[in-house]
Amino acid sequence: MREWSDFTTTTGPDGEQDVALSGPLVVASVARIDPGLRAIEGRIARIDLSQVSAIDTVGAWLAFRLANRHGATITGASVEARRLIAAVGACPEETDITPPRAPLVRRVLDSIGDYVTASGAGSIAFLGFIGQMILAVCSMIRHPSRFRGKALVHQMELVGVSALGIIGLMSFLVGVVIAQQGAVQLKQFGAEIYTINLTGRLSFRELGVLMTAIMVAGRSGSAFAAQLGTMKLTEEVDAMRTIGVSPIEALVIPRVLACTFMMILLGFYASLAAIVGGATISTLTLDIPFMTFLSRIQEVVPLHDLWVGLIKAPVFGAIVALSGCYQGMQVEGNSEEVGTRTTTAVVQAIFAVIVLDAFFAVFFSEVGWG
Amino acid sequence: MSKPVPGHDDDHQGDYPIVVEGLCNSFGDHVIHQDLSLKVKRGEILGVVGGSGTGKSVLMRSIIGLQIPDAGRIEVLGDDITAARDDDDIDIRSRWGVLFQGGALFSTLTVAENVEVPLKEFYPDLGGDLLDEIARFKVMLSGLPDEAAAKYPSELSGGMKKRAGLARALALDPELLFLDEPTAGLDPIGAAGFDELIGDLQDTLGLTVFLITHDLDTLYAICDRVAVLADKKVIAVGTIPELLALDHPWIQEYFKGPRGRAAQATQERVHAAPAGQVRAKAVDKRLKAGE
Numbered sequence: 155m156r157e158w159s160d161f162t163t164t165t166g167p168d169g170e171q172d173v174a175l176s177g178p179l180v181v182a183s184v185a186r187i188d189p190g191l192r193a194i195e196g197r198i199a200r201i202d203l204s205q206v207s208a209i210d211t212v213g214a215w216l217a218f219r220l221a222n223r224h225g226a227t228i229t230g231a232s233v234e235a236r237r238l239i240a241a242v243g244a245c246p247e248e249t250d251i252t253p254p255r256a257p258l259v260r261r262v263l264d265s266i267g268d269y270v271t272a273s274g275a276g277s278i279a280f281l282g283f284i285g286q287m288i289l290a291v292c293s294m295i296r297h298p299s300r301f302r303g304k305a306l307v308h309q310m311e312l313v314g315v316s317a318l319g320i321i322g323l324m325s326f327l328v329g330v331v332i333a334q335q336g337a338v339q340l341k342q343f344g345a346e347i348y349t350i351n352l353t354g355r356l357s358f359r360e361l362g363v364l365m366t367a368i369m370v371a372g373r374s375g376s377a378f379a380a381q382l383g384t385m386k387l388t389e390e391v392d393a394m395r396t397i398g399v400s401p402i403e404a405l406v407i408p409r410v411l412a413c414t415f416m417m418i419l420l421g422f423y424a425s426l427a428a429i430v431g432g433a434t435i436s437t438l439t440l441d442i443p444f445m446t447f448l449s450r451i452q453e454v455v456p457l458h459d460l461w462v463g464l465i466k467a468p469v470f471g472a473i474v475a476l477s478g479c480y481q482g483m484q485v486e487g488n489s490e491e492v493g494t495r496t497t498t499a500v501v502q503a504i505f506a507v508i509v510l511d512a513f514f515a516v517f518f519s520e521v522g523w524g
Numbered sequence: 525m526s527k528p529v530p531g532h533d534d535d536h537q538g539d540y541p542i543v544v545e546g547l548c549n550s551f552g553d554h555v556i557h558q559d560l561s562l563k564v565k566r567g568e569i570l571g572v573v574g575g576s577g578t579g580k581s582v583l584m585r586s587i588i589g590l591q592i593p594d595a596g597r598i599e600v601l602g603d604d605i606t607a608a609r610d611d612d613d614i615d616i617r618s619r620w621g622v623l624f625q626g627g628a629l630f631s632t633l634t635v636a637e638n639v640e641v642p643l644k645e646f647y648p649d650l651g652g653d654l655l656d657e658i659a660r661f662k663v664m665l666s667g668l669p670d671e672a673a674a675k676y677p678s679e680l681s682g683g684m685k686k687r688a689g690l691a692r693a694l695a696l697d698p699e700l701l702f703l704d705e706p707t708a709g710l711d712p713i714g715a716a717g718f719d720e721l722i723g724d725l726q727d728t729l730g731l732t733v734f735l736i737t738h739d740l741d742t743l744y745a746i747c748d749r750v751a752v753l754a755d756k757k758v759i760a761v762g763t764i765p766e767l768l769a770l771d772h773p774w775i776q777e778y779f780k781g782p783r784g785r786a787a788q789a790t791q792e793r794v795h796a797a798p799a800g801q802v803r804a805k806a807v808d809k810r811l812k813a814g815e
Contacts, residue, residue, distance in 0.1 A: 212654075244664065252636070488632065
């Protein structure tokens with residue numbers, strides 16, 4: 155059981171009150187008497203602390219506040235209590251300790267305005283970022299020795315090789331779902347064999363690359379934003395600048411190149427995994443033999459479907475990497491911003507990828523690669 | 525679950541709030557501590573010194589339960605820290621305060637809210653007004669200007685962050701205060717101010733302070749005793765004159781080096797008496813003033 159502090163008030167004949175505090179007057183025990191002490195009204199003549207068994211700064215503050223508000227004198231205080239009361243007594247009571255807050259309407263309008271100006275500034279900053287990239291690429295072409303091959307290979311491993319497992323599994327399962335669901339529908343008019351067309355063409359044209367881009371955005375785009383953001387916070391990026399190393403050259407370009415290049419390979423790999431998934435489920439449920447499924451793929455998928463996927467892949471990869479690196483480099487201030495910037499990087503990247511995918515779908519149909 | 529009343533020692537641990545026996549720590553093959561023992565007396569400011577990499581911070585992290593040692597026993601306020609495998613097992617955490625090197629303030633909260641975090645955690649029944657008042661005078665006690673309470677850590681300078689971290693460490697009126705290099709990175713005036721603040725608080729609140737430092741001025745100004753970490757253990761504990769009498773090469777070089785001599789000279793110029801006596805006099809002065 156916790157021991158609580160207590161107080162009693164006695165009103166003398168002259169109408170003046172005496173307050174006697176008792177028990178331990180410490181942070182753990184004062185919660186129950188605080189409202190009661192606040193509610194006391196009128197003048198208090200004396201505050202008696204002689205029954206107080208222990209006191210800390212919080213208890214001293216309560217006694218001081220009471221004495222200060224009601225003009226009372228403190229009696230019966232131990233040496234320790236007097237020392238603590240003197241220490242906390244120097245504190246101004248009325249300082250505002252919450253940051254100033256405007257009224258609700260004003261804050262809503264403020265945040266809308268901030269959002270608009272931030273969007274405008276963000277677009278300009280992104281253009282600036284692209285410009286820096288182009289300049290860095292140009293200067294790298296002039297001085298090829300500055301190109302960071304090791305960083306590129308390292309990033310390629312992180313973005314590509316380490317993602318093989320998860321992307322393979324995901325695409326395999328997507329292939330299974332397309333083939334299985336497609337077969338259910340096509341069976342209604344006895345065209346199960348077209349499951350192969352469906353799986354093959356969808357995998358190469360759309361899903362292989364699109365799903366891979368989403369997975370890479372979640373895996374690597376977020377990692378880029380968080381890494382670069384943390385490096386900004388710990389002043390590593392500033393340190394690089396002072397040594398004369400361009401952060402764009404050292405950090406951004408290897409990541410963007412690695413992501414762009416690895417997306418091509420990963421997209422192709424994902425398409426293959428999806429087809430294997432489709433073939434597997436077809437073998438099991440549709441009685442289409444595995445090898446027949448694969449050889450039919452060769453016949454029904456036109457070569458330009460492959461090109462459609464492979465053209466989209468590097469574009470998506472570049473978008474994911476640019477978005478991650480850009481948001482990371484924008485981090486300033488505190489650790490919370492690393493989180494919000496990382497989220498923004500992933501959301502923006504996935505959104506942009508899907509919008510562009512729609513654009514590509516229409517474009518390729520129009521140019522006859524339908 | 526009553527919190528033992530400060531000043532009323534209820535067990536034999538009263539004299540030594542921190543007892544470390546046979547502590548061993550290692551990271552992989554790298555042995556940090558080997559059979560390290562240390563006792564901290566109640567009410568003292570113990571300075572812990574040692575070269576870089578001698579495991580001062582690891583020692584502190586072991587004592588406050590952030591680092592599980594390979595072997596050894598650590599008792600803090602009578603509780604066996606090493607036996608507590610889970611964070612929740614350590615119920616003496618409301619009786620200590622820790623100031624980390626960079627302040628380790630929660631960056632999304634204002635200074636006042638930072639101070640309120642431990643209060644809310646341990647005493648959820650404290651009213652909002654009282655919390656604000658407590659936060660306000662803790663901020664003031666730690667020597668920050670009034671307006672700092674409403675600011676976020678990113679708006680504070682390094683020295684102010686340390687003071688804000690100290691305010692949070694003091695939030696629960698702890699008996700024990702752990703300070704990890706409180707004056708590192710402060711300007712000399714700020715560092716001297718911080719030394720004075722810690723000395724004052726220790727006098728006022730009766731704290732036991734475990735202080736890691738590289739700062740010789742701090743050692744001379746406020747530490748009652750100094751523990752020297754070298755060769756994977758505490759090679760000596762004592763007042764500075766006691767340590768000077770030893771002929772360990774590191775201690776000699778540390779205190780007799782150019783910086784050591786300078787700090788000593790400053791100290792002798794400012795105070796004729798050793799730190800402990802100076803502070804005792806200061807307490808007397810304040811008490812008389814309070815009466």
